[in-house]
Amino acid sequence: MTEQISNGVNQTTIWEKISKCCLCALIFLAPIMFLPWTADPVGINKQAAVAFLAILGFVFWLAKTLSEGKLVWPKSLIAPAVGLFVIVSGVSAYLSAFSLDSFYDLFGRIDNFPSLLTFALIFFLASVLLRTGDYILKSIWVFLSSAILLAVFQMLHFLSGSLFGAFLLPWDFSRVIDFNSVGTANALAIFFGLALITAVIMLASQMFAGKSKIILYVAAALFLAHVILIGFWPVWFGLVLAMIFLISYRFISELHLAKTKGASEFSIKKLSLPIAVFVIAFLLLLAKPPIGNFLNFAVEIKPTYDATMEIAGKVADQSWRGAFLGSGPGTFVNDYLSHRSASLNATNLWLLTFNQGSAFWPTILATGGYLGTAAFALLILAFIWTAFRAAAKKFKETPVDVAVKDGQSLELGVIFGVSGGLFLLILLFLYPFNYTLGIAWFFAMAVLVASAAGSKKNGWSVISILTSPQRALIVSLAIILLMTFSAYVFYFEAKNYIAEIYYGRAIAFSGDVEKTDDSINNFGRAVNLNPNKSSFLRALAQVFLIQIGKIVNQKPSETLTQTQIQAQLQTAIANAVNSAQAAAQLDKENFYNLWTQGSVYENIILFADGADKQAVQSYEEAFKRNPQSPSVQLDIARTHLAAADRTDLTLSALAQAEKKDEEKEAALKQEKEALLNSGKAALEKSIALKSDYVPAHYLFSQLYERTGDTAKAIEKAQDAKKFAPGDIGALFQLGRLYYNDNQLEKAQAEFEESVVVNPDYSNGRYFLGLVYDKRGFKNKAVAEFEKIKELNPDNKEVAQILENLKAGNPALHNMGQQPAPPAPPTEPAPESEPKSEIMPKTK
Template identity: 30%
Template sequence: MKETGKVVKAIDKTLKKKSSFADTCKKVSKMSLYLMAFLLPILFLPWTANVLDFNKQALLIFLVFISVFAWLLNVLISGRVKINLGLVHIPVGVLLLVYLVSTIFSSWRHGSFWGWPLVTSESLITVICLVLLYILVVNIFEKKEIFHFLSFMVFSAGLACFYGILQLFGLYLIPIGFTRAQSFNTLGSVNILGITAAVLLPLTIMMIIALKKKLYRILFGIAALIFTITLLALNFYIAWWLVIAGAALIFAFGMQRRDLFDNRWLILPMFFLAIGLMFAFFRFSIPGMPQMPVEFFLRQAPTLKISTKALQENPVIGTGPGTFSYVFAKHKDISFNQSDLWNTGFTWGSSKALTVLATVGALGALAFVVLLAVFLFYGTLFLFKKKETDDYMFNWSLGLGVFISFMVLSISYFLYSSNLTLDFIYFALIASFIALIYSEKKEFELKPSSLITLIFTFGITVTFVFGLGLFILEGQRYVSSVNYLSGISLWQKGETDLSLMKLERAVSISPGIDLYWRELAQAYLNNINIVANKQDLTIDERRQAVQASINRAVNAGKVSSDTNPASVENWSARGFVYQSMIGTVGGTKDWAVEAYKEAAKLAPSNPIHPTQAGISILSHVALLGEDASQERSELLEEAANFFRKAIELKTDYAPAHFQLARVYLAQGRQDEMVLSLENAKQAAPFDVGLAFQLGLVYFQKQDYVKAAAELERAVVLNPNYANALYFLGLTYYELGEKNMAIALFERILELNPGHEVATRILENMKTGKRALAGISEPETPIVPIEEIEE
């Protein structure tokens, strides 16, 4: 009997240990979600290129899978699992499936899966983690814990808004370079800051109404006050319309359920409704509020047009999650070239809805609409269903706040873009609401010999392996991003060797990221001149170092476009690398032209790429001998056609006009050359090099009046421009303005003491001789104006 008692005690002790460990796993799972809700809105880290969403995504991946692992361990140890089953979960699964299929057929699968350097919030891995978040919340949280989860999220967003307000007023609590900007906050853009405040305001109001504890009411009251100040400071019209929608919905449901609602509390939504209407309609500014940073975003009409064109090419599953920048470059209207933002790329459309339509196709848009419709249907049933329980009033009020905040965020998806924080809030609200209205869970017992246990164990194993693999890959991505930013920073400080080492490490860790290869190619290209001028190397060593940098630059440029052929930036950078090698490496002229042609296919309305293709040809023409007149003539006409194409795309594109003038000069077509330069002048009136060049042309044509006008313009733009002063002095001399000419050459000698030619000319003019007596006539140089790079 004693032995039996010992065995029983041992078994009991073992069971208690198992139970204790299982409870610990359950707590870890829940604490991970609480931590996520609090940290994600306020997190930013300075050691990666993308300080916000890239780090938030890393946090999301880490904490979601920690929570999943802990939950699964709890299930394995306890031998029991409670699952929230129901048809209401199907739309979430369908959305994930659509994103999976769209990613598989994406124009760049790596970017669509991981996000950065594409849009992080739209990536498949982000959607996977948000769906896992949904599964965890609806399965492991009780109703009271939902309140705690939402409270962490609201308070964190309140802190983020408070920090954003301080930034707007120039009070930089964390002055570390990039944070010393009025527009910086931990949520995203300043407009996203306003939208977040508008989205969470209804939930905060309902918390104030429903809670009985004074401390909670004070805390949520402070949060509501911060959200209100944020809205007033930003004065963003879309945010005000969202406030109107949220306040109107609270008022409508409050009037409908007067049996639950104390009508005295309706003053809160009525107040915000009045404030929202006033600011939305009258658009006035509050005295004392800071000037808002300018934020550029696409309007609805051009986005709809672009999305429609993209939908015609990829109607079902789109171009892939996060690829709107490629869609924009390919389908933007040529009229964009007449605006100041003609060379600006946009990673988002005017709204999340239209962006999803273009990138995830009709199926993606339909999946979101179905999710919204199902949520609206079940939410309406819950809010109008009467149920007598002790905590019904609190659950109904909390559910109403969650429901209205979700509806406001859904409306914002049709009016503005999104980011990872807003998408996190979106899924957190869905999961919380479903957990509130469908709290009953079905329990399964995992018996050792049952089929369901085998299936569940297999699923757990796959999840563990998949999650562990993601942990490793995400860790590699993070380390490579840190090395990339470090390499760029070191390059800016002039530490070339260390910079190249960091960039090389970045591409070795994450070879699938095209941005790293593209930047590495540019670094190798810039390094050519550096190693060529190193005096501590012998001539042979310098030659070998230069050749090595050339080979590496060409290889890195090629790998970038091979890694992601859908990126116009990769082809443009590859073309520039080849263009820089013309005259050094054989065949690079043709390679450069072909690369720019590929870039032009991906961005057909951009004038830069045909212009650069033409410049590549002119660089090759300059190397031809006198016996290649036929080839020179053909190549000049080919270059001219590229420049004419660029001018068709953007009539005021100065570089194309100027380069076309170079062609006409080489062809001996003087009148057409002057016309092209005049056109370039109209497009770039403040370009000093162009003013100088045009003045020289008129000087050579002996039209001294026009030459003086252009050279005077060049001197006004740059008073110390010695070459312009030189030719302007000669022009004044030809116009009979001898004293003015002498004054200019005296000025030249002040800038260039002892200049032999200027001294001789000045002596000639003072002694009454011809200015250029004994001096050869100056040639007309071609001074290229600055080319605009993408």
């Protein structure tokens, strides 16, 4: 079918070969690609490799087209449907309130516009380059080879991890049982389900013999073993439907062959393997055995279908843009935060956020709106129409210009495209979107389109660009512009990818306080390369807070004066504030940007006037974008209490001054009371959102303690303990309140329980020793402080207490005031959302 220009045969062959090599490399690497030097070892590196290869393949295809002087593409309804879907998605992303994430950012989002555009480019390349049965068969072999390599690795990984507790790879992110280069364990099962279908199709075609046949049987067994081990029921459902199609197709095909060439031609062998897989999948679908529990895979949690539809409805109710265009591709996490149900706060799932809904189909209702959903529905209809037309075409006369072997390969391509495409399409209604599976679906559709075009006469459209000088000039300029634009996109994304590498290094350094400066330097490089990614700026602001903590703990020395420490502190504060403000200005609707800005201001309340007001304002704006979050109200309350503490410090300074300023003192007392009342109101809101929210009860207890209301402080501490039984922080707080209220017997019970929970808990042992001393149990008191001394050998106060006790004196004899415990008490609560972005991510 390919036409050549006589003066450029070699050049055309080179461009086409390079473009095909890029496509094959993309198909091979997409399932297995991961590298350890980014924050997300699988997703970001896979996106980079796929995008770069797709762009290179497109550029070389443009060069091929220019040198040949003609445009060639297959006739199909799927191509315009893909184009329409991408265009609608692009408009939705560009007009989105989160356009930086939805329209521009390639890395980190698997279902935003750049990702969808990459999938469309893969579809285009595969459909225009796979123009013969031979090329189609080679591309399927490339896909299957990658799947076999992945299957061998995963089986060794599962066996070594489950049987010996040792893993094949040295990196921390890979040392978990469900690590894989596709995504979650369920996504891996879907991928191997597709690979199993491919192997069965190839074996059922009876085109292969010898080593190829043996490889296919071994591969099919490996793929089936993975599907059974993981035990994800939608895969079995999809396999059942795919095998029904394959069995029906083969049965009708053999009947047709027997009718046209005689009954002796009928072969049941082509049906045996699909029937076997169908029976296995059907039985597993009915039984749903918990085989996956053997490997202890992490439980995958996602929103329910009804919850996703409810969120989509709320997005549509917000505005006409939300109704018709949605919130933008890849922005479901923002929809979830804004519109999730308050009832989730009563479950253990309240802290979780989700980047997608229950499946791709309901998710696109929220992110793509009516137009995006309609465009996707048209793509589905175009695929189904093309699939069944191509399958039915088999029973008509094959064109005389297609060789027998090429015709068999084209038929195999059609079956692969129909079966694989339908299998993945079904899963789009049952499971969230996955990058590798998205590539596989668009590749399967492209193989279907190319195979269908090659199986019929006039299946390809050909337009010569040399029919007139005007057309040649216009088309050549357009191609050159496309090549230039592609080169720019390649450079732009390469720069952003390098930024991701620096970001990954910064994340790794951030786990070590001593390497804070290295972390800041790498975050700075990432921001310089990609200043439009707010997550980089958020992380930079947070690591500056760590630096502030280090500076505050510094002591003056011969080489470091107090003035220099103060200058360092001011610089670090300014850097933290500037980074947080830059993130918030870059994406004003992003909850995490506003929350980070509030966190930065909260942490500098002692050093900057008005920081508390800025913190509260930022938190309140964040709360508008996550109105069901009790933790944001807790943050607001904590900010008010920190401001009240600062006011207390000012009041103490006034009390010690020689000249009294009663008017100012009265105003400060009034300000403190107002801050405490505001904190109380925020805590009440937090508890109203989540009645068993332990940190809110804990902070409420501290608030009442500040106001001198010991009874209510104890009541709230009891609530904290009730909702978090056995929590060491709640036990300590309640015990300390009992101790201060001289309820020593009750205090003793709480502290004793705390040291049972954690025998090395110095705070609990410290106060337990004091209680024993006050109750006259001297030997027990000595034993407690001896244990504390072992845990804190350099603590002089503990040594003095032991000396007092052994001399028969009270523990705090001649110590002036009660010394501070060896370490501050820990908060009795799970981490407040959102989690710090500078903590290392694990898969």
